[in-house]
Amino acid sequence: MTITRGTLVATALLVLGGMCAAKKLPNISWSYIDRTGKPVQRVNEELQVVYPREGLVPSTGGPPAARWGYHDRSGTYVIPRQYGHAGPFVDRLAVVEVVKSWEPARGAHHEIAVGGRYGFVNPRGKLVIKPVYDSALSFSEGLAAVKLGERAGFIDPRGKRKIPFAFQDVRSFSQGLAPVRVDDRWGFVDHKGALVIKPAYDAALEFAGGFAAVLVGGKWGYVDRTGAVIVKPTYVDARSFSEGRAAVCTGVTGGRTKSGELTQDTPHWGFVDTRGKLVIRAEYQDVGAFSRELTPVMKTGPRGWLWGYIDASGKIRIAPKYHQATAFNHNGLARVGFIIPD
Numbered sequence: 001m002t003i004t005r006g007t008l009v010a011t012a013l014l015v016l017g018g019m020c021a022a023k024k025l026p027n028i029s030w031s032y033i034d035r036t037g038k039p040v041q042r043v044n045e046e047l048q049v050v051y052p053r054e055g056l057v058p059s060t061g062g063p064p065a066a067r068w069g070y071h072d073r074s075g076t077y078v079i080p081r082q083y084g085h086a087g088p089f090v091d092r093l094a095v096v097e098v099v100k101s102w103e104p105a106r107g108a109h110h111e112i113a114v115g116g117r118y119g120f121v122n123p124r125g126k127l128v129i130k131p132v133y134d135s136a137l138s139f140s141e142g143l144a145a146v147k148l149g150e151r152a153g154f155i156d157p158r159g160k161r162k163i164p165f166a167f168q169d170v171r172s173f174s175q176g177l178a179p180v181r182v183d184d185r186w187g188f189v190d191h192k193g194a195l196v197i198k199p200a201y202d203a204a205l206e207f208a209g210g211f212a213a214v215l216v217g218g219k220w221g222y223v224d225r226t227g228a229v230i231v232k233p234t235y236v237d238a239r240s241f242s243e244g245r246a247a248v249c250t251g252v253t254g255g256r257t258k259s260g261e262l263t264q265d266t267p268h269w270g271f272v273d274t275r276g277k278l279v280i281r282a283e284y285q286d287v288g289a290f291s292r293e294l295t296p297v298m299k300t301g302p303r304g305w306l307w308g309y310i311d312a313s314g315k316i317r318i319a320p321k322y323h324q325a326t327a328f329n330h331n332g333l334a335r336v337g338f339i340i341p342d
Helices: none
Strands: 028-033 057-060 068-071 077-083 094-098 101-104 111-114 117-121 127-133 144-148 151-155 161-167 178-182 185-189 195-201 211-216 219-224 229-235 237-242 245-253 266-272 278-284 295-301 304-310 316-322 334-339
Touching: 057 077, 068 094, 077 094, 094 127, 127 144, 151 178, 161 178, 178 195, 195 211, 211 229, 211 237, 219 237, 229 245, 245 278, 266 295, 278 295, 295 316, 316 334
Parallel strands: none
Antiparallel strands: 028 334, 057 068, 068 077, 094 117, 101 111, 117 127, 144 151, 151 161, 178 185, 185 195, 211 219, 219 229, 237 245, 245 266, 266 278, 295 304, 304 316
C-alpha cells in the first residue's frame, strides 16, 4: 500500500477501504448519539473534536476551493487555508501539501491542486521541514514516513534522514515497527532500520494490539511482532485490531433480482479475536472498528442497508436504523446520519 493523498485526510469519520468496502453516499444529515443510542441534542465542539496540545485542527472550507488550513477552538483559522491537504499536529509538527498553483476542475465547481509537495509546519504555520517530498505521513513514534521519487524512508523532527531511503514504499511506525516494501514484498523494520520481519507479504498494515494484517497470495491473515502467523491468510479483506477484535471479510457474493438483473456484490464482514477465532459471524456488509466496547455495523435488509452497533460478543446494542455511522469518540459520542432525499 503506497503513501497517497488520501492517507492525509485527518477529518475522515470512518475509514472504509478494500475490496469488501461499501460505497459512501452523499447528502447526509448528521447528528450525535450516546452509547445507549439516545440522541444528544446539543453537542459543543469540545465534545466533537479531539484537540491536540497545540490547540489546532486541520480543516477545509470545502468547494469551490477545497483548501486546507488550521483553526483553533474558536473556529478562527490561525494558519490560513492554503494547502492541498493537511494532517493533524503530532509533537508540534503537521504534514501539509504545499501546492504550486490552483486550477479550476473541468466541468466542476471546484479547484484542484497542481504541483503539490509535502513538508511539515509548526503551530505558527512556519515550514520547518521544506516541502520536497512527493508524499508523506504524519509523525509517529518520533519518525515520519516520506517518499521522494521512487524511494522512501523515514525522517526525524529536524528533517534529517533517520532511516535510509532504501525502500519502495513505507508506512508509519506503530508499536515499534513499520511496514516497508522491498522488491515488491512487504516486511517490517524497527527504529534502527533493521528488517526484523523479512519482506514476504504482498501487502501489510501497521501493527495494532500486537498484531498486523498481512496479505499472502490474495488472502489476508495476521502475524505477531516476531512474524509468527497468528491467523492464517484465509480472508479476502482484513482490518487492524482494536479492543481485541479485528474485522475480516470472508467473501463477496452476488445474486439476481426476480427479473434476472444482477445485484450489487455483497461482502460478508465479521470479527476474529486475538487467537484467530471468528467470534462474530460474518453477516455484515460493512463494519467499523471497536471503540468504547461498541462498533458500527451495516446490514442489508428489506429497507435497504442500515447501520447499527454491536458489542464484542456480537450482540446488537443499538438497532440498525442509520444510513451512516461512525465509531464512538473519546467522549462516548458517535456521529450518525440519515440520507436527505433529493
